[in-house]
Amino acid sequence: MASSTALISDTEAWKDLKGHVEDIKKTHLRDLMTDANRCQSMMMEFDGLLLDYSRQRATVETVDKLLNLAKAAQLTEKISRMFNGEHINSTENRSVLHVALRAPKDAVIKADGKNVVPEVWNVLDKIKEFSEKIRSGSWVGATGKPLKDVIAIGIGGSFLGPLFVHTALQTDPEALESAKGRQLRFLANIDPVDVARNINGLNPETTLVVVVSKTFTTAETMLNARTLREWITAALGASAVAKHMVAVSTNLALVEKFGIDPNNAFAFWDWVGGRYSVCSAVGVLPLSLQYGFSVVEKFLKGASSIDQHFQSTPIEKNIPVLLGLLSVWNVSFLGYPARAILPHSQALEKFAPHIQQVSMESNGKGVSIDGLPLPFETGEIDFGEPGTNGQHSFYQLIHQGRVIPCDFIGIVKSQQPVYLKGEVVSNHDELMSNFFAQPDALAYGKTPEQLQKENVSENLIPHKTFSGNRPSLSLLLPELTAYNVGQLLAIYEHRVAVQGFVWGINSFDQWGVELGKVLATHVRKQLHSSRTQGTTLEGFNYSTTTLLKRYLETSSEPQM
Ligand SMILES: O=P(O)(O)OC[C@H]1O[C@H](O)[C@H](O)[C@@H](O)[C@@H]1O
Numbered sequence: 001m002a003s004s005t006a007l008i009s010d011t012e013a014w015k016d017l018k019g020h021v022e023d024i025k026k027t028h029l030r031d032l033m034t035d036a037n038r039c040q041s042m043m044m045e046f047d048g049l050l051l052d053y054s055r056q057r058a059t060v061e062t063v064d065k066l067l068n069l070a071k072a073a074q075l076t077e078k079i080s081r082m083f084n085g086e087h088i089n090s091t092e093n094r095s096v097l098h099v100a101l102r103a104p105k106d107a108v109i110k111a112d113g114k115n116v117v118p119e120v121w122n123v124l125d126k127i128k129e130f131s132e133k134i135r136s137g138s139w140v141g142a143t144g145k146p147l148k149d150v151i152a153i154g155i156g157g158s159f160l161g162p163l164f165v166h167t168a169l170q171t172d173p174e175a176l177e178s179a180k181g182r183q184l185r186f187l188a189n190i191d192p193v194d195v196a197r198n199i200n201g202l203n204p205e206t207t208l209v210v211v212v213s214k215t216f217t218t219a220e221t222m223l224n225a226r227t228l229r230e231w232i233t234a235a236l237g238a239s240a241v242a243k244h245m246v247a248v249s250t251n252l253a254l255v256e257k258f259g260i261d262p263n264n265a266f267a268f269w270d271w272v273g274g275r276y277s278v279c280s281a282v283g284v285l286p287l288s289l290q291y292g293f294s295v296v297e298k299f300l301k302g303a304s305s306i307d308q309h310f311q312s313t314p315i316e317k318n319i320p321v322l323l324g325l326l327s328v329w330n331v332s333f334l335g336y337p338a339r340a341i342l343p344h345s346q347a348l349e350k351f352a353p354h355i356q357q358v359s360m361e362s363n364g365k366g367v368s369i370d371g372l373p374l375p376f377e378t379g380e381i382d383f384g385e386p387g388t389n390g391q392h393s394f395y396q397l398i399h400q401g402r403v404i405p406c407d408f409i410g411i412v413k414s415q416q417p418v419y420l421k422g423e424v425v426s427n428h429d430e431l432m433s434n435f436f437a438q439p440d441a442l443a444y445g446k447t448p449e450q451l452q453k454e455n456v457s458e459n460l461i462p463h464k465t466f467s468g469n470r471p472s473l474s475l476l477l478p479e480l481t482a483y484n485v486g487q488l489l490a491i492y493e494h495r496v497a498v499q500g501f502v503w504g505i506n507s508f509d510q511w512g513v514e515l516g517k518v519l520a521t522h523v524r525k526q527l528h529s530s531r532t533q534g535t536t537l538e539g540f541n542y543s544t545t546t547l548l549k550r551y552l553e554t555s556s557e558p559q560m
Contacts, residue, residue, distance in 0.1 A: 007368055008504045009376055013072035017065050021333050024057055028469050029443035032059065044319055047305050049487060051319055053473040055443045056326050056405075057334060063316075066325040069502060070315050078501040083311050085111040085271070089508035090369060096508045098276035098493065099307045101268075102300040102486070111271050123267055123281055124293075130246075130264075131288035134208060135182070142240035147208040149183045151198050152286040153224045154212030156357060158248075159188040161278025161489070162212075162286050164354035165299060168347045168485045171415045175291045175482060184290040187228070190220035195227050204235040204244065208289070211247045212282050214274050216254035219517070225258065248281040273508050275357045276493060279303055279486075295482050302486025310494045320491050323473070324498025330405045330471065331380050332503075340398065341384030343409040344435040347480055351409075351488070352384030359496045362507035369506045378503045388434045399442065399466055406442065406472040409488070410435040413479040435474070442470035523548070 008014055032038060032054075039054040042063075058066075070076075081088050085095040100109040100116050108115045133139040137146035152162060163186050169175035187198045209232065211225040225245075232244045246264040247255040250272075255265045266281035277283070279300055287296045306320070315321045330336045339359075341352040363379035385393065387408070398404050414428035425433070445468020451461045475491075477484045500507025522539065529535035530552055537545050537552075 007372060007375065008069070008073050008502060009374075011069075011072040013065065013069040017062075017069060017329070017333050020062060020065055024059070024062065024334070027057070027059070029055060029057065029471070030445070030468060032057075033443060044317065044322065046309055046313075046319055047487065048478040048484075049319070049491075050476040051322070051473065052476075053322065053326060055439050056329070056471045056473060057469065058326065058329060062329065063322075063325075066329055067316055069328070070321065070325060070498075073502040073504065075321065075498065075501050076315060079311065079497075082497065083109070085109065085116075089273070089506060091506055091509045091511070092270075094508070095271040096273065096276075096497075097269075097271040098273065098279060099304075099311075101272065101277075101279035102304040102307065102490075104304065111269075116269065116271070119267075119269070124284065127266060127281060127285050127288050128293040130266075131285070131293055134289055135292060140243070141205050141207075142236045142243050143205045145205050147206055147244070148181055149185070149202050149207045150210060150286055150289045151185045151187055151202070151207060151228065152210045152212055153187045153221055153228065154248075154282070155188045155218060155220050156361075157274025157277050158212040158214060158218075158221065158282050159186055160350070160354040160357050161275070162186065162283040164348075164350040165278060165283055165287055165485055165489070166290065167350040168480060169287070169291055169295065169299075169482055171347050172295075172481055173415065175295050178292045178295055179290050182290055184286055187224050188220070190223055192227075195224065199228070199231060204232045204240075207232075207244065209245045210286055210289070211245065211255075211258070211260065212249075212286070213247075214250050214268070214272075214277065214282075216247070216249045216251040216258070219520075222258075229259070246285075248285055274510075275361055276508075278354075278489065291482075298482040299486040302481075302483035302488075303490040304486070305483075306487050306490035306494065310490070320494030321498050323491065323495040324502065326473070327380065327405075327495065327499050328502050331378070331499075332376050334471075336380075336403055336405050336471075337377070338381040338383065338402075338404045340390075340404050340406045341382060341409070342387050342390055342406055342438075343384070344387035344431055345409065345411050345480060346386050347415055348409065348488075349386050352382065354489075355384075355492050355496075356382045358493060359499075361510045361513070362496050363500050363503070363505065364512065365500075365503075365505040365507075368504045370504075374503070374505070376503075378500075378505055387438070388431065391434060391438070395438075398470065403470050406439070406470075408435055408439055408472055408474045410474065410476050411478075411480045411484075412476060415480055439472045439474055441466070442468065442472050444468045445470075527552070 038060055041060055042054040044051040082096050085097055087093050087095055089096050095111045097111055100120055103109055103117050105121050107117050109117055134147055141147050166184055185198050187194055209228045213221045232240050241259055242261050245260050247260045248266045249255050250268055250270055252262055252265050256262045266285050268280035272280050284296050310320050341355055343351050359382045360379055365378050367373055410432055417428055419426035445466035448461050448465050451464050456464055497507055537548055
């Protein structure tokens with residue numbers, strides 16, 4: 001067993017897998033897929049979901065060795081420590097308890113000795129009450145009109161998760177029905193173009209602005225909040241802020257200082273990481289305003305179902321654990337640096353951008369949790385697009401260029417089925433034909449011999465050959481309701497945690513985002529003094545000085 005300061009790469013289990021790579025290099029998925037017993041052992045079912053990882057470059061032996069690696073990494077213990085509220089985010093001295101955000105009312109989850117579930121439900125109850133008031137029109141704006149439109153201001157974790165869930169629910173029949181006549185928009189970027197897009201067509205009289213920021217100090221969010229406060233006060237007077245602006249934050253003192261009534265602030269806690277906060281008021285408030293609390297509660301229940309599975313299922317049958325181990329295998333042993341997330345569902349178009357933050361901000365680290373430099377790479381480059389759009393864009397590279405393990409996510413029952421008279425299949429079957437075909441195209445490829453049999457001319461044979469042996473996994477969801485969206489979210493959140501636990505890093509801090517912010521502060525000061533006092537540029541290198549000079553000389557930004 002590894003001591004807490006040892007690197008996982010020093011363990012026998014890791015070395016064993018390193019050696020095993022040579023065995024796997026001799027295999028081809030074409031052959032591995034002929035072993036029905038192997039394939040059968042690589043199917044997992046839970047709560048309506050079906051995971052098939054038989055197209056990973058892995059044998060039954062590989063999976064056993066990965067499970068040994070999990071043991072060497074003390075994975076089960078680390079999962080328990082997370083659920084027990086220990087301060088596993090050691091560099092910030094915090095618990096990691098996003099699972100408490102979706103726990104049933106009677107659950108007991110402790111942070112620093114205190115059960116946090118009642119606090120969670122206090123906020124959920126407050127959201128339920130508030131969102132019902134807004135939706136029913138009993139809460140009105142400054143001129144007496146109901147607030148039918150919502151702009152949620154936030155960035156990073158205070159934006160991507162809520163946007164993903166909102167996009168996924170937009171076409172769900174139940175959610176669609178309950179959102180009738182309402183709009184939810186997201187303002188994230190500090191680019192004034194994003195402000196212009198968000199307020200376009202909206203009337204401050206009928207708009208509620210929700211400022212979402214864990215810290216309530218994020219530069220982009222606070223300037224956007226001041227910008228929309230100005231938009232409201234210019235139209236309705238300063239007193240309108242109380243009726244038209246509310247906030248979600250862990251920093252209620254700063255919310256009040258900003259001028260938002262503390263009664264209209266929705267709290268969350270430092271044991272919720274920004275990128276893990278969609279199940280807190282960060283997501284639940286805007287989504288409840290749009291869809292009603294009962295729809296959002298189903299989303300929380302779906303996530304909770306996976307939490308319970310993750311906490312209590314033995315590792316060999318535990319979906320997030322297996323997914324995490326396979327990602328470690330692909331990154332650290334097979335050397336594939338990227339992962340493509342390919343939902344065959346337009347409703348999941350914002351899933352990959354959300355997982356990009358969850359995964360890359362969590363696991364893109366250079367040192368172990370004890371601060372030792374890592375002799376191996378962690379994290380992967382996540383990207384993705386819904387199928388079939390990606391197919392007509394970057395799949396060429398995935399089929400004949402670099403090897404990129406792919407996650408295919410499919411839905412059995414469409415949210416919006418269409419079946420035209422006289423067509424061979426329904427529109428959803430047409431979409432899903434690609435979901436079923438692509439993984440085999442990647443795994444099997446096409447040999448020169450096959451091409452010769454098809455009488456393909458000799459000069460084209462190299463171009464039309466597909467090497468195959470490209471790994472993927474398939475996840476099939478029964479439908480895409482709020483509940484399933486919650487399941488999907490929690491599977492990926494926990495998968496990322498598993499990867500971090502095995503690599504022995506802290507997946508819950510993000511010091512790497514700080515440096516750029518500090519340097520931007522220097523630039524901001526310089527821009528201010530150059531524009532207001534004509535101060536010459538100082539303290540920047542040749543490159544930045546040249547670029548800044550060009551920017552200042554050729555732009556005439558409006559000055560207040
Ligand atoms: O919610 P906020 O405090 O405004 O933070 C928004 C975002 O800020 C930073 O960029 C962090 O890296 C993100 O993890 C966080 O989600």
